[in-house]
Amino acid sequence: xxxxxxxxxxxxxxxxxxxxxxxxxxxxxxxxxxxxxxxxxxxxxxxxxxxxxxxxxxxxxxxxxxxxxxxxxxxxxxxxxxxxxxxxxxxxxxxxxxxxxxxxxxxxxxxxxxxxxxxxxxxxxxxxxxxxxxxxxxxxxxxxxxxxxxxxxxxxxxxxxxxxxxxxxxxxxxxxxxxxxxxxxxxxxxxxxxxxxxxxxxxxxxxxxxxxxxxxxxxxxxxxxxxxxxxxxxxxxxxxxxxxxxxxxxxxxxxxxxxxxxxxxxxxxxxxxxxxxxxxxxxxxxxxxxxxxxxxxxxxxxxxxxxxxxxxxxxxxxxxxxxxxxxxxxxxxxxxxxxxxxxxxxxxxxxxxxxxxxxxxxx
Amino acid sequence: xxxxxxxxxxxxxxxxxxxxxxxxxxxxxxxxxxxxxxxxxxxxxxxxxxxxxxxxxxxxxxxxxxxxxxxxxxxxxxxxxxxxxxxxxxxxxxxxxxxxxxxxxxxxxxxxxxxxxxxxxxxxxxxxxxxxxxxxxxxxxxxxxxxxxxxxxxxxxxxxxxxxxxxxxxxxxxxxxxxxxxxxxxxxxxxxxxxxxxxxxxxxxxxxxxxxxxxxxxxxxxxxxxxxxxxxxxxxxxxxxxxxxxxxxxxxxxxxxxxxxxxxxxxxxxxxxxxxxxxxxxxxxxxxxxxxxxxxxxxxxxxxxxxxxxxxxxxxxxxxxxxxxxxxxxxxxxxxxxxxxxxxxxxxxxxxxxxxxxxxxxxxxxxxxxxxxxxxxxxxxxxxxxxxxxxxxxxxxxxxxxxxxxxxxxxxxxxxxxxxxxxxxxxxxxxxxxxxxxxxxxxxxxxxxxxxxxxxxxxxxxxxxxxxxxxxxxxxxxxxxxxxxx
Ligand code: SF4
Numbered sequence: 001x002x003x004x005x006x007x008x009x010x011x012x013x014x015x016x017x018x019x020x021x022x023x024x025x026x027x028x029x030x031x032x033x034x035x036x037x038x039x040x041x042x043x044x045x046x047x048x049x050x051x052x053x054x055x056x057x058x059x060x061x062x063x064x065x066x067x068x069x070x071x072x073x074x075x076x077x078x079x080x081x082x083x084x085x086x087x088x089x090x091x092x093x094x095x096x097x098x099x100x101x102x103x104x105x106x107x108x109x110x111x112x113x114x115x116x117x118x119x120x121x122x123x124x125x126x127x128x129x130x131x132x133x134x135x136x137x138x139x140x141x142x143x144x145x146x147x148x149x150x151x152x153x154x155x156x157x158x159x160x161x162x163x164x165x166x167x168x169x170x171x172x173x174x175x176x177x178x179x180x181x182x183x184x185x186x187x188x189x190x191x192x193x194x195x196x197x198x199x200x201x202x203x204x205x206x207x208x209x210x211x212x213x214x215x216x217x218x219x220x221x222x223x224x225x226x227x228x229x230x231x232x233x234x235x236x237x238x239x240x241x242x243x244x245x246x247x248x249x250x251x252x253x254x255x256x257x258x259x260x261x262x263x264x265x266x267x268x269x270x271x272x273x274x275x276x277x278x279x280x281x282x283x284x285x286x287x288x289x290x291x292x293x294x295x296x297x298x299x300x301x302x303x304x305x306x307x308x309x310x311x312x313x314x315x316x317x318x319x320x321x322x323x324x325x326x327x328x329x330x331x332x333x334x335x336x337x338x339x340x341x342x343x344x345x346x347x348x349x350x351x352x353x354x355x356x357x358x359x360x361x362x363x
Numbered sequence: 364x365x366x367x368x369x370x371x372x373x374x375x376x377x378x379x380x381x382x383x384x385x386x387x388x389x390x391x392x393x394x395x396x397x398x399x400x401x402x403x404x405x406x407x408x409x410x411x412x413x414x415x416x417x418x419x420x421x422x423x424x425x426x427x428x429x430x431x432x433x434x435x436x437x438x439x440x441x442x443x444x445x446x447x448x449x450x451x452x453x454x455x456x457x458x459x460x461x462x463x464x465x466x467x468x469x470x471x472x473x474x475x476x477x478x479x480x481x482x483x484x485x486x487x488x489x490x491x492x493x494x495x496x497x498x499x500x501x502x503x504x505x506x507x508x509x510x511x512x513x514x515x516x517x518x519x520x521x522x523x524x525x526x527x528x529x530x531x532x533x534x535x536x537x538x539x540x541x542x543x544x545x546x547x548x549x550x551x552x553x554x555x556x557x558x559x560x561x562x563x564x565x566x567x568x569x570x571x572x573x574x575x576x577x578x579x580x581x582x583x584x585x586x587x588x589x590x591x592x593x594x595x596x597x598x599x600x601x602x603x604x605x606x607x608x609x610x611x612x613x614x615x616x617x618x619x620x621x622x623x624x625x626x627x628x629x630x631x632x633x634x635x636x637x638x639x640x641x642x643x644x645x646x647x648x649x650x651x652x653x654x655x656x657x658x659x660x661x662x663x664x665x666x667x668x669x670x671x672x673x674x675x676x677x678x679x680x681x682x683x684x685x686x687x688x689x690x691x692x693x694x695x696x697x698x699x700x701x702x703x704x705x706x707x708x709x710x711x712x713x714x715x716x717x718x719x720x721x722x723x724x725x726x727x728x729x730x731x732x733x734x735x736x737x738x739x740x741x742x743x744x745x746x747x748x749x750x751x752x753x754x755x756x757x758x759x760x761x762x763x764x765x766x767x768x769x770x771x772x773x774x775x776x777x778x779x780x781x782x783x784x785x786x787x788x789x790x791x792x793x794x795x796x797x798x799x800x801x802x803x804x805x806x807x808x809x810x811x812x813x814x815x816x817x818x819x820x821x822x823x824x825x826x827x828x829x830x831x832x833x834x835x836x837x838x839x840x841x842x843x844x845x846x847x848x849x
Contacts, residue, residue, distance in 0.1 A: 062406030
């Protein structure tokens with residue numbers, strides 16, 4: 001049993017998905033999330049155990065809609081999808097084969113599926129077959145913080161003439177050629193995770209990772225109908241950001257080394273109080289963005305509030321306040337009741353000035 | 364966001380209550396605003412689910428779509444919404460006043476004002492407009508005649524909402540954030556319930572305590588347009604099934620009423636809070652623009668004007684962008700001159716300063732560049748402790764006369780010397796009161812309340828071929844009218 005297994009307890013480790021990896025990369029400075037994710041801890045259950053259930057969930061209507069759209073795109077041997085691929089990639093795909101890797105001969109074991117994914121992709125890459133090939137649910141692996149994780153296979157890998165594209169099916173609408181910017185950005189970040197993982201696999205197999213396109217095919221419903229439309233999404237920027245952030249992620253070993261001996265987040269044997277204390281030994285870096293992306297967010301926010309941290313005001317506010325860590329320190333510098341350290345001289349002067357004219361104007 | 368508002372947020376945490384970031388109200392508030400809280404079905408682009416709407420706090424009207432996937436029921440909902448909104452809008456269009464101008468013209472004395480809870484409400488209003496304005500009352504999928512009219516109005520209102528300073532369609536959380544800094548992040552301020560908890564916590568609770576209570580989806584359901592996923596899974600799904608089997612919408616109505624009523628109360632609480640603030644000086648002028656636009660749209664529709672096309676042509680898009688930019692500049696400047704608390708942001712940034720006049724050379728005359736005769740160009744010296752980041756030659760506007768043009772001549776230490784260029788009468792010396800006097804406290808800023816220079820753009824019909832040539836005017840098509848809405 002590894003140290004990470006001990007931390008998690010007997011529960012099965014949780015799979016990663018592109019959303020969680022993208023979220024991890026959004027907050028690369030957070031040791032807490034990095035460790036919980038690396039250990040495959042169920043953050044949702046942990047947060048609930050601690051009395052801070054995650055502030056988000058998914059509506060059954062949204063799930064149904066996503067599934068039915070997915071099914072529509074893939075219906076009749078991916079007829080819609082092939083039509084869209086032809087037009088968006090400007091290819092004359094005469095025929096295409098389709099392999100689903102969600103299970104291998106009834107076996108849905110991760111290791112088996114991953115091996116199969118690798119074998120299929122490698123063959124497609126080396127045979128250089130002119131025909132199109134769709135690989136649905138490819139199970140990829142990714143190294144996160146020095147630790148290998150499986151990536152939930154929510155995309156299709158498409159191969160033609162030795163080049164590969166990630167195809168992502170999303171159920172948010174593109175209306176008059178415009179989609180919700182936030183959702184497109186999220187989709188781009190998630191697709192970048194798959195491009196990255198697929199390139200890593202190619203590199204490991206001694207294949208040229210450049211054969212995986214940075215142009216992702218995003219399939220969405222058009223306007224208010226259910227009719228799918230496809231757009232090419234250039235994810236180079238997201239890819240660069242992801243790679244930078246992944247490389248910056250603190251190595252899990254370093255976090256583990258700093259942990260007190262014998263600590264565990266095992267929900268079966270530990271009381272909420274004990275789990276809370278254990279979680280608190282791992283440093284966090286709360287930002288309000290966590291509220292939309294991390295299951296632990298209400299716990300971490302309460303902790304940040306207790307510490308009177310400027311983190312609760314948001315990153316922008318914290319930056320404007322010169323990065324000063326605590327709210328009492330900000331106010332103390334402003335009203336001159338706290339002497340500034342040498343590096344705080346400039347911000348302290350600004351804060352004193354802001355306080356003076358603010359007080360004047362409010363009076 | 365600035366160091367001032369961030370400081371106010373820190374102060375809010377310490378005091379357990381939101382802090383003011385404005386001393387006057389920067390938006391128009393109608394005597395009878397129409398509060399509109401729309402809900403949509405999760406996962407769908409624009410499937411209306413319900414709305415609570417009305418101008419009387421004691422008497423909201425609840426509209427629901429008992430099976431949101433049913434197209435006919437959706438259009439029935441839109442027709443019902445039109446029953447509420449069209450009489451309100453068209454009633455206001457009926458009363459006009461004559462505006463004294465070079466060519467006097469008629470303008471609506473009042474205009475509609477729609478208040479929605481948040482930006483999501485604005486975006487959804489826009490989508491509702493988009494999905495209904497092309498519909499026809501005949502042909503394969505006929506709709507009630509009021510539906511496309513409502514679609515045009517919703518489109519008009521959501522377009523106005525893009526103009527800074529327009530009060531035609533207002534998001535309540537944005538309106539409140541303009542006036543108060545809470546002790547939570549600006550992201551969390553998009554939650555009307557917690558934002559109001561910080562601004563006006565109920566008896567016995569402080570802001571953070573009240574905000575925690577307000578985060579409980581049972582007591583404060585989301586203000587829309589999305590409903591809470593737990594509500595969807597535990598209540599709504601069954602209520603819709605009940606409608607499918609029994610044909611009675613009662614269960615759906617009650618479920619959705621429970622989700623909407625708390626927000627209804629909050630919306631009117633927000634209205635009361637905003638009303639307590641005195642109206643800022645330039646609000647009336649900006650509302651007059653809203654009324655102008657409303658008058659024009661009324662006339663356009665009366666002449667059978669076509670709905671706005673799906674996408675703008677190159678020139679109209681460029682004109683629109685320039686208009687938006689100019690409205691934003693004017694609004695920022697007007698707000699700062701209307702409100703010393705807002706001016707702080709610009710003073711902190713070094714683009715404005717306030718101080719006392721310590722010397723005036725009122726009789727100074729020079730020959731201005733390009734002129735042949737000497738004219739009065741008085742110099743005013745101001746002592747300020749603000750961190751001025753301006754340089755000689757920069758043109759400034761004064762808070763005491765926003766039309767007067769002045770420029771910086773010299774900055775030495777805490778002394779700023781400005782030269783007054785106009786608005787001094789026709790005499791050889793400045794008219795009394797047209798130039799500040801020693802001892803006056805003044806404020807100057809590099810802000811232009813008139814919205815700055817507008818780029819000159821060709822008329823639509825002169826669109827150069829590089830930009831696609833003159834656009835084909837939008838003509839309604841069958842395809843648009845019959846577009847699926849599934
Ligand atoms: S919520 Fe907590 S654990 Fe999650 S990323 Fe934020 S700070 Fe880290």
